[in-house]
Amino acid sequence: MTDTARYTRSDFQTDQEVRWCPGCGDYTILAAVQSFLATLDVDREKHVFVSGIGCSSRFPYYMNTYGLHTVHGRAPAIATGIATANPELTVWVITGDGDGLSIGGNHLIHALRRNVNLNIIMFNNQIYGLTKGQYSPTSEVGKRTKTSPMGSIDRPFNPVSLALGSEASFVARTIDMDRNHTIEMLDAMFKHEGAGLLEIYQNCNVFNDKAFLDLTDKNSRDSNRIWIRDGEPITFGADNEYGVVVDGEGARVVEVAKAGHRNIHVHDAGAPNPAIAFALSRLSYGPYGPTPLGIFRNVDVPSYGHEMENQIAEAQAAKGPGEMAKLIRSRGTWIVD
Amino acid sequence: MSDETLTDERPVPEQIDDVVIRFAGDSGDGMQLAGTQFTASSAMFGNDLATLPNFPAEIRAPQGTIGGVSSFQVHIADWDILTPGDSPDCLVAMNPAALKANLSDLVKGGLLIVNTDAFDERNLAKAGYDTNPLDNDALDAYQVLGAPMEMLTKEAVKDSGVKGRATLRSKNFFALGLMSWIYTRPIEPVLDWVDKKFGTDTPVGKANVMALKAGYNYGITTEAFHHTYTIQPAPLPAGEYTNVVGNTATAWGLIAGAEQAKLPLFIGSYPITPATTILEELARNKNFGVKSFQAEDEIAGIGTALGAAFAGRLAITTTSGPGLALKSETLSLAMIMELPMVVVDVQRGGPSTGLPTKVEQSDLLFAMYGRHGESPLPIISTSTPSDAFEVAFEAVRIAVTYMTPVILMTDGYIATSSEPWRLPDVSALPDISRPFASIQDGEEFLPYVRDPETLARPWAIPGQAGMEHRLGGLEKDATTGNVSYDPDNHESMLHTRARKIEALGKSLPEVEIFGEGSDLVVLGWGSTYGAIRTAVTRVQKTGRKVAHVHLRYINPLPSNLGAVLSSFDNVLVPEINLGQLSRIVRAEYLIDTHSFNRVLGQPMRAREIETKIYELLDQEVSS
Ligand code: SF4
Numbered sequence: 001m002t003d004t005a006r007y008t009r010s011d012f013q014t015d016q017e018v019r020w021c022p023g024c025g026d027y028t029i030l031a032a033v034q035s036f037l038a039t040l041d042v043d044r045e046k047h048v049f050v051s052g053i054g055c056s057s058r059f060p061y062y063m064n065t066y067g068l069h070t071v072h073g074r075a076p077a078i079a080t081g082i083a084t085a086n087p088e089l090t091v092w093v094i095t096g097d098g099d100g101l102s103i104g105g106n107h108l109i110h111a112l113r114r115n116v117n118l119n120i121i122m123f124n125n126q127i128y129g130l131t132k133g134q135y136s137p138t139s140e141v142g143k144r145t146k147t148s149p150m151g152s153i154d155r156p157f158n159p160v161s162l163a164l165g166s167e168a169s170f171v172a173r174t175i176d177m178d179r180n181h182t183i184e185m186l187d188a189m190f191k192h193e194g195a196g197l198l199e200i201y202q203n204c205n206v207f208n209d210k211a212f213l214d215l216t217d218k219n220s221r222d223s224n225r226i227w228i229r230d231g232e233p234i235t236f237g238a239d240n241e242y243g244v245v246v247d248g249e250g251a252r253v254v255e256v257a258k259a260g261h262r263n264i265h266v267h268d269a270g271a272p273n274p275a276i277a278f279a280l281s282r283l284s285y286g287p288y289g290p291t292p293l294g295i296f297r298n299v300d301v302p303s304y305g306h307e308m309e310n311q312i313a314e315a316q317a318a319k320g321p322g323e324m325a326k327l328i329r330s331r332g333t334w335i336v337d
Numbered sequence: 338m339s340d341e342t343l344t345d346e347r348p349v350p351e352q353i354d355d356v357v358i359r360f361a362g363d364s365g366d367g368m369q370l371a372g373t374q375f376t377a378s379s380a381m382f383g384n385d386l387a388t389l390p391n392f393p394a395e396i397r398a399p400q401g402t403i404g405g406v407s408s409f410q411v412h413i414a415d416w417d418i419l420t421p422g423d424s425p426d427c428l429v430a431m432n433p434a435a436l437k438a439n440l441s442d443l444v445k446g447g448l449l450i451v452n453t454d455a456f457d458e459r460n461l462a463k464a465g466y467d468t469n470p471l472d473n474d475a476l477d478a479y480q481v482l483g484a485p486m487e488m489l490t491k492e493a494v495k496d497s498g499v500k501g502r503a504t505l506r507s508k509n510f511f512a513l514g515l516m517s518w519i520y521t522r523p524i525e526p527v528l529d530w531v532d533k534k535f536g537t538d539t540p541v542g543k544a545n546v547m548a549l550k551a552g553y554n555y556g557i558t559t560e561a562f563h564h565t566y567t568i569q570p571a572p573l574p575a576g577e578y579t580n581v582v583g584n585t586a587t588a589w590g591l592i593a594g595a596e597q598a599k600l601p602l603f604i605g606s607y608p609i610t611p612a613t614t615i616l617e618e619l620a621r622n623k624n625f626g627v628k629s630f631q632a633e634d635e636i637a638g639i640g641t642a643l644g645a646a647f648a649g650r651l652a653i654t655t656t657s658g659p660g661l662a663l664k665s666e667t668l669s670l671a672m673i674m675e676l677p678m679v680v681v682d683v684q685r686g687g688p689s690t691g692l693p694t695k696v697e698q699s700d701l702l703f704a705m706y707g708r709h710g711e712s713p714l715p716i717i718s719t720s721t722p723s724d725a726f727e728v729a730f731e732a733v734r735i736a737v738t739y740m741t742p743v744i745l746m747t748d749g750y751i752a753t754s755s756e757p758w759r760l761p762d763v764s765a766l767p768d769i770s771r772p773f774a775s776i777q778d779g780e781e782f783l784p785y786v787r788d789p790e791t792l793a794r795p796w797a798i799p800g801q802a803g804m805e806h807r808l809g810g811l812e813k814d815a816t817t818g819n820v821s822y823d824p825d826n827h828e829s830m831l832h833t834r835a836r837k838i839e840a841l842g843k844s845l846p847e848v849e850i851f852g853e854g855s856d857l858v859v860l861g862w863g864s865t866y867g868a869i870r871t872a873v874t875r876v877q878k879t880g881r882k883v884a885h886v887h888l889r890y891i892n893p894l895p896s897n898l899g900a901v902l903s904s905f906d907n908v909l910v911p912e913i914n915l916g917q918l919s920r921i922v923r924a925e926y927l928i929d930t931h932s933f934n935r936v937l938g939q940p941m942r943a944r945e946i947e948t949k950i951y952e953l954l955d956q957e958v959s960s
Binding site: 014016043044045046047048049050053060061063064065066067068069070071074077078079080081082083084085086088089106107110308311312314315316318319320321322324325327328329331332333334335336337 | 377380381383526570573574575576577578579580581585589592593596601603605622623624625626627628630632633634636637640641642643644645646647648649650652666667670674726759760761763764766798799800801802803804805806807808809810811819820
């Protein structure tokens, strides 16, 4: 971030009327993203926002950058094409739990494992909003919706666990209500080269209100938000009375006083092996009870777009730039007089 | 066998105009290689030729069974030929299954070369023979020449360094050597190839050379093989030639298109038979700046292509029928976003997995109509393997000029077969580039304001300042491209997108009529070109009047097509499907057609079309 910002938030706003329901968490995320981009020294025309289908996927229409509102679930693939075709661009993917984990799950995991230079923001509201309230792949077991009147029997995905399982090189989680933390996470993802996934717990106040109450309610949030920070011991609670230990069984919450401060796990987001980050992601299966927020993993892996450019440079160095006249003769020729 | 040069004590060979030869054996017998090398020698020798490989769908079907038979047919001639031939004049059968699977195609009296070593009880049983056809009168209708190829190959390569069962791998070179003798082919091109591929000093290289020469010399020393043949070079137009396979020509045409459009090429594709080798050929040519992306699925193939198109690259995706179905949704998005892209559909037998390695003109109606909503796209097709170069180039031109996805249709036959191609002067290829959008200072960028002639919208790409815009699947306002739910705007946009295809039609060449008269015209598209042209020419030579019209452009159809077809009493439409072009023509022009449909997983045969032509002409006379 620079001190003398070239842009203001309004440079990133469009004249399109924003059409989310009043009170929707999407508004705060949009504002956070626009404010964040205004702080960057990146040309506005170098940003591309790509979305699929869903409430959150209207996002590109509201960003005064290049943008594509595409096909349900396919944004990671389409964005992969953009980022691979031109690695100079900053490509953002806007997706939701239905778009990114249900119909588009395949593209998401492949974009992550290839380490395409994408900033993927997953708006997780644990519900299908645009189609008016059906359970989603992150809805909790037992959730009653119009398509699950007796309660959902689907076991949900934990998006962070899924991303870590795909060996994503950057994985983080935040919550829409916390604008500063959201911007901090956006900034870290932007600075990271390669594929990043930021899960944002986003409140759908119409079809799934208060889904994140454990993490937002004044009375419960301090004892449920586990802030994880690189290089710091993981403790939480109003007086940091709780902590996380990691052992052969995985990660679990303990009382610091009982476990001893020196046994509290010190978070290492840069650990090459994603196993401990995965263990941390299993501390909760969703936003229920103590739940980690922050950067789970942030490692350097060469990005796909640059690797591909390197291969082209290598091929040109070895064979010289392509010549059509040579190519069509490459299988042998003969002359007819 | 020592490696002194072969002394050609050849009796005077019989001169023939053309011959169709089929090499057939187990998938593991190397028949594709033998056929390809025989073809290369014939090309070097100056013959015209056309080839037809035929693979089993299973990579490793049980050895020795009918299901595992692989074959390669080549037609060589001293005249300008258009097809790989209806039926072989000569069949090389490396085992009983190959004999059983192919014998019914061999012309009566044809030459049958058999690897007698493979005709043991086990192989006979696997092929379903109760008795050995070599020992009874089953093959009396043919000229049978047997050779114990396995024994002779083993003996020939014993000093090569290759040991044990591996020695038998060279038996295809033995067969190739023997065939080179019988048909007076030079073996030097094969020796060069072996040298390049394996090196003549390696055990495998040595074994192949030894087996090749042993086969050739077996012909010299065995009296039964002393009736040999020769086919003079064909009077092809002067120039430099290469023998090109259809998928390679397609890939090269796409690269040439990208070069002349001044756009880096991006291909996003998922492997699928028989399209995969286009992706492979493009991946091999990264020094042209080609970015080849092997996607996680067909949808991501076209998805990445769409993204690359938005980013200002020449976007390609390649597929076959099942993959085209998966791409359909994104193709509609590319259509409404009006982004340039070439979708190559190498058609194969359908529906579903169908006959994945076989040819069929299966997807014409799908290409025309297989999208949701009103979603018209240009469709263009290739007629021969070398034609694919020009057609691929043309597909790129249309995509970039009109800002639209284009469907380029080839098929499994064009994909894998080859023919001599007179190399074009690539430096004379036209410039087909179209500048990216530009605006004056302070001017508002309007992504949907069109070129009055082509109706193409401007192409502004990320990185260009001042032209930031959003594209989406929602209906767009006719100028700003912003989301619009206005009903009149929607209807008008549907018409505008349809008119864009009409605008393209106005710029396309009219169809040419080959032949004269008004009784009968044969209308075709795609790879049936050679068979139809051959059949029509044969009939014309008898003095009867029949014409041929071939379509390269299928959407939009050439502007004079309706008038041309109406000027004939009968329109015959041969297709390797159940009448898809027929339906389109009937719907478009309200004229009747005679559909002639053969859907056997094989290219259509000239003879069948010829018979049908006579049937219609004779009806005309008697009515
Ligand atoms: S339905 Fe829910 S997620 Fe969608 S806009 Fe309304 S509040 Fe937001």
